[in-house]
Amino acid sequence: MAVTSNHLYHTGPHPIHGVLLAGTVHLFLGALLSDIAYWLSYEIQWSNFASWLIVGGLIFAGLALLFAIVDLFRSDDREHNTAVSSPLVYFLLLLATWVLGFINALVHAKDVWAIMPAALILSVIIAILALLATGIGFLRYRRGGAR
Amino acid sequence: MTYSGVLAAGVLAVLLGACSDDAADLYQYGPNPELPEPSRGLLPNMTIAGQAPWGDQQPIVPAGYTISAIATDLRIPRQTLILPNGDILVAEGRGGNAPALKPKDIVAGYIKSKGGTSVESGDRLTLLRDADGDVIYEMQTVFADNLNAPYGLALVGNALYVANQDALLPVKENLLRIAKGLVDGSVIVVLLVLVSATLCPNFSASLKTERMLMGLG
Numbered sequence: 316m317a318v319t320s321n322h323l324y325h326t327g328p329h330p331i332h333g334v335l336l337a338g339t340v341h342l343f344l345g346a347l348l349s350d351i352a353y354w355l356s357y358e359i360q361w362s363n364f365a366s367w368l369i370v371g372g373l374i375f376a377g378l379a380l381l382f383a384i385v386d387l388f389r390s391d392d393r394e395h396n397t398a399v400s401s402p403l404v405y406f407l408l409l410l411a412t413w414v415l416g417f418i419n420a421l422v423h424a425k426d427v428w429a430i431m432p433a434a435l436i437l438s439v440i441i442a443i444l445a446l447l448a449t450g451i452g453f454l455r456y457r458r459g460g461a462r
Numbered sequence: 463m464t465y466s467g468v469l470a471a472g473v474l475a476v477l478l479g480a481c482s483d484d485a486a487d488l489y490q491y492g493p494n495p496e497l498p499e500p501s502r503g504l505l506p507n508m509t510i511a512g513q514a515p516w517g518d519q520q521p522i523v524p525a526g527y528t529i530s531a532i533a534t535d536l537r538i539p540r541q542t543l544i545l546p547n548g549d550i551l552v553a554e555g556r557g558g559n560a561p562a563l564k565p566k567d568i569v570a571g572y573i574k575s576k577g578g579t580s581v582e583s584g585d586r587l588t589l590l591r592d593a594d595g596d597v598i599y600e601m602q603t604v605f606a607d608n609l610n611a612p613y614g615l616a617l618v619g620n621a622l623y624v625a626n627q628d629a630l631l632p633v634k635e636n637l638l639r640i641a642k643g644l645v646d647g648s649v650i651v652v653l654l655v656l657v658s659a660t661l662c663p664n665f666s667a668s669l670k671t672e673r674m675l676m677g678l679g
Binding site: 422 | 504505563564565566
């Protein structure tokens with residue numbers, strides 16, 4: 316199973332890449348929690364919080380996306396390219412997170428309750444996507460590091 | 463208008479609307495205007511008007527009238543008040559500077575600035591005086607400055623009220639002196655405190671009713 320000649324090319328995501336990924340999850344999760352708080356309390360400040368957290372998430376996810384693109388072209392790992400943790404699946408998940416995150420930012424730019432319920436639904440989907448993308452990203456990192 | 467009348471107008475409007483989507487065909491006049499439904503996509507519909515200098519252009523006036531500028535080089539004039547002696551006070555300033563509560567506010571501020579003038583905000587009151595009655599305002603002087611986007615102006619008796627956009631400014635000695643020298647009688651300048659950033663606070667006041675009405679928005 317093990318093909319030792321691969322391990323030089325497969326070092327997994329860069330540590331900064333890992334930090335960006337982890338931040339993406341937390342920021343989008345924070346946005347989701349803020350949206351839930353707004354849904355429950357009608358307190359508009361929560362939607363303001365969510366708006367800023369989404370912008371933060373977009374910045375982190377966008378930078379992580381750059382790493383993912385590099386990964387896409389750099390990876391010679393045929394074994395992992397067929398698995399769930401292939402660079403393409405990871406890239407597409409992260410891309411979907413970012414695109415939906417951007418749409419969510421536009422939705423959050425509407426006035427007060429006009430953002431509901433789209434904002435909450437989008438935030439749930441984005442939080443799940445971000446979790447999946449990060450999970451797969453770190454899976455790749457773990458496998459690479461285990462060699 | 464009776465109920466059936468309203469209904470008929472509505473049906474007519476729908477029929478007309480079906481013929482053409484032109485806004486000109488909508489019933490937008492009268493007691494029951496047919497307003498378009500509110501709609502909002504992901505991005506708001508917006509058209510930013512471009513900046514254009516006046517140049518030599520002038521508003522068109524009816525036959526028998528002439529038009530000419532009584533003052534130029536004002537810095538964003540927004541409101542005027544004609545004083546009892548014929549002097550004109552002009553409030554100048556841009557306003558704004560509301561805190562950005564959402565990322566949208568930063569983007570919107572940039573977009574809105576595209577449609578604004580590049581003239582620097584005056585934040586002052588200018589006094590125009592035509593002393594000899596020839597309808598040429600030969601005197602143009604700064605009446606009060608270091609204000610914060612003044613808008614509302616009202617004269618009650620000898621008291622002049624100036625509504626700043628948001629800030630409380632102390633009444634300055636020299637300001638009072640200038641005021642006394644320029645306006646007949648003694649003048650008290652009062653700067654009203656507005657608790658939040660509001661654009662264009664306008665108001666009117668009356669000695670008879672002892673009431674002051676203020677519009678905020």
